[in-house]
Amino acid sequence: MQIEVAGKQVEVAEGASCAEALKEGLSKKQFKKVVVAKCGGTTLDLNTTIPATCTTLEPVFDDSPEGLDVIRHSTAHLMAEAVKKLFPSAKVTIGPSVENGFYYDFDFERPFTPEDLEAIEKEMQRSVGADQEFSCRKVSADEARKFFADMGEDYKLELIDDLGEEEYSIYRHGDFADLCRGPHVARTGMLKAFKLLNVAGAYWRGDEKNKQLQRIYGTAWQDPKALKKHLDYLEEAKKRDHRKLGTQLDLFSFQEQGGAGMAYWHPKGALVRTILEDFVTKEQLKRGYQLVRGPQILKRDLWETSGHYDNYRENMYFTEIDEQAYGVKPMNCLAHMLIYNRKLMSYRELPQRYFELGMVHRHEKSGVLHGLLRVRCFTQDDAHIICRPDQLQDEIKGVVKWVQDLMGLFDFTYSMELSTRPEKSIGSDEDWERATKALSEAMDDLGLPYEINEGDGAFYGPKIDVKVRDCLGREWQCSTIQVDFTLPDRFDLSYIGEDGERHRPVMVHRAIMGSVERFLGILIEHYAGAFPVWFAPVQARILTVTDSQRDFAEKVLQFFQEKGIRVEADLRNEKLGYKVREAQVEKIPYMLVIGDKEVESESVNVRVRGGDDAGLLSLEEAAELILAAAKEPFKRGGMSYSFSTT
CATH class of the missing domain: 3.30.930.10 (Bira Bifunctional Protein; Domain 2)
Structure with a gap:
């Protein structure tokens, strides 16, 4: 039979699978990236026989949104298999793909620990190494009900009753079987880039009147490079978590x-x-x-x-x-x-x-x-x-x-x-x-x-x-x-x-x-807590080197306040390095350092958030520098604004 694959006419035997047709129409490099196939609006597993009515077959690649969705949903099944192997009494519920990852909800008698997640991930890797085939079997409603009843999977029985369909599909890889519409990747060996992230509570069917389950979240990608990029992103997002910064900055x-x-x-x-x-x-x-x-x-x-x-x-x-x-x-x-x-x-x-x-x-x-x-x-x-x-x-x-x-x-x-x-x-x-x-x-x-x-x-x-x-x-x-x-x-x-x-x-x-x-x-x-100058609660902090600069520092404080700058003074008898580090942690835009030289010249040594040094400036020059930085963002929109606590 003839079929069009990615714009190319190919000849395949009757009863050929989608994978066999795609191999004929794609290069080896392209085929390695295919996870499922599409015929019209229908998505098909690679090992599915090409439907007699199908005339055009399109590959779905692993880095496409649809391809990633299949990878993530398949990885959810991989995780559920590992959980059932390690914790046989756990009951499985639902495990969809979500943006950038997947989750699966489990009913288990105790909370999963970080050590449990490590063990589950290792078991998943073993399944990947075994390169097990994902296979699909269509069964009647009665067969599906009996199948999951024999397994003791009560949540699956509830889903079957609620869906009320005449036929269901059961996907299996290795010893694990799940009620699922699919599609899935062809083999577990295709799932090479995943990471389990955390556990959270979740109510069955999203209803707080129902039993609380344990939801294991994970992320999965087309290759290790993409996974690393996402994990780096998650680390950066963790650093920027407003709840953490709210505490750090005392907001x-x-x-x-x-x-x-x-x-x-x-x-x-x-x-x-x-x-x-x-x-x-x-x-x-x-x-x-x-x-x-x-x-x-x-x-x-x-x-x-x-x-x-x-x-x-x-x-x-x-x-x-x-x-x-x-x-x-x-x-x-x-x-x-x-x-x-x-x-x-x-x-x-x-x-x-x-x-x-x-x-x-x-x-x-x-x-x-x-x-x-x-x-x-x-x-x-x-x-x-x-x-x-x-x-x-x-x-x-x-x-x-x-x-x-x-x-x-x-x-x-x-x-x-x-x-x-x-x-x-x-x-x-x-x-x-x-x-x-x-x-x-x-x-x-x-x-x-x-x-x-x-x-x-x-x-x-x-x-x-x-x-x-x-x-x-x-x-x-x-x-x-x-x-x-x-x-x-x-x-x-x-x-x-x-x-x-x-x-x-x-x-x-x-x-x-x-x-x-x-x-x-x-x-x-x-902004990771480093607010623009106009928006920062403290725009500048005066830092004295020793107690001998206290009187001049108080005059400097009054000068900047009168200029409408939100400023505070750290006059504690602490080492300057300690004061500077503390101001950096609190993400203060400007640090105005005062030592004996600054007192003598009636100036301040200006350090800018981020490590730059504006050097020794007169009080007027330093004030102009800060006020100009506060006004800068408003020039773009033709807006103007000023706010002072004085």
Whole structure:
């Protein structure tokens, strides 16, 4: 039979496998990198017989996203085999591939230890050396049920019952068999680059009401070089972990006795977020926003009117006052609409742009809490633009420009997604279509590329989500722009038009940073704690060599404070080298060293974070150097900013 392989016609025998056909159409070097094959939209194992209807066969290489996915899922099976060999009483559950790796959940009577992971990895290597074949067998539902019942694998029986299919596939390599749709690599010998990383708790089926299992995480790649690159990346990410740096730099902490998922900001951390919030607030005012502030709790019937009670209440906290039910706000939009409704607006008064650094509370499950990146109490740089429909395009574009300015300030690259109507939503089809069209046309007019994220909009409207990439290439969702025709209708927002009649406005929900806590966590990791000069809680530290320079150091401290520089003095009777190392650990941008020579010349010896030495400078020259460095990032976006604690 003839079949096209990678654009080349080849002749193979009837009943040939995918591997045999690919060998004919590819070079030896190319074939060594193939993990599975594709026929149309169907992915096939290499040892699968070519379907009679297949006319074109495409290779899937090991360094492609799909190829890596197959490698990782196959390695998950390899790990499960090793666990069952070493710990026969462990029950297996599910083991998918995930971004950059894989995991498998096990039900075992005791916690797995680091030593267990080492032993499991060694057993996996033995299986690789044995080069066992991955084979697939199709069985009926009854056969599958009996097969796993005989093995005592209760979790597999539950999966079979829930899936309710007539036929299942069982993959086997060596003595290990698993319920799986596949595909998999042809042999275990193809899995040569993997590493087990850690163990975490995980509830069966993701439901905290179910039994807690043990999840072993690992990573797998196409070759040892790619694995090493990723492990180096993980080491760098570990150094940048905002939770570790938060302690090292004394920025924030989490106090379990006060409740999970809530940050406590220490003096320097509180100063950092105040600098950021102060900058953002000034920018809002320059861009035509008005400051507002709403209460933390509102009556439950308001949340029912908005649709939050029906569509979002599992994420909310509720309380009762004077036999009246209240909801703690998870969002700021309701209060802003009530502020708008305080009087009847004219078309000439629109748009109304309301901005609030609003603290909100959301009931996140304990298993997903993660430092500042996932908390239960956080502050949004939240704003709501209430405008006429004919103003909508310009308002969306204005928000996008503000997003671009902020991302440019922090040297973030970013991408945009347009998220459309979810299954659980409110509002008419017409309003959803109008809102989605407004967002897409604004992006098109600005010439910005974006992806469509089907069904992931807010329950009241579609949205643009901005995903930033940090210096390690990690992606974070921050800014959001949502168009809403529904809540203005539910809260009877209106304005008097040019014709003297009442008209319905449209509302744009938008946050530029998103969560202040999350954004700060991202920035801490992005900069590895070495904040830009304008953003650093301490911009300079004065270091004396001996006690004899104390009086002059205090005069220098006052001089820099009067210049608006955030400065502190280390006047302790400690060795200079110790003081310098401490300042470097705390990532202070400038160290101003004062010895007898500096006192005599009324100057400072300036050391710059990173090891450079600016040398002996007058006080005025040193101040100008620091202030110029603080202003530098703002030149790119045409913005200006200054913040001082004095």
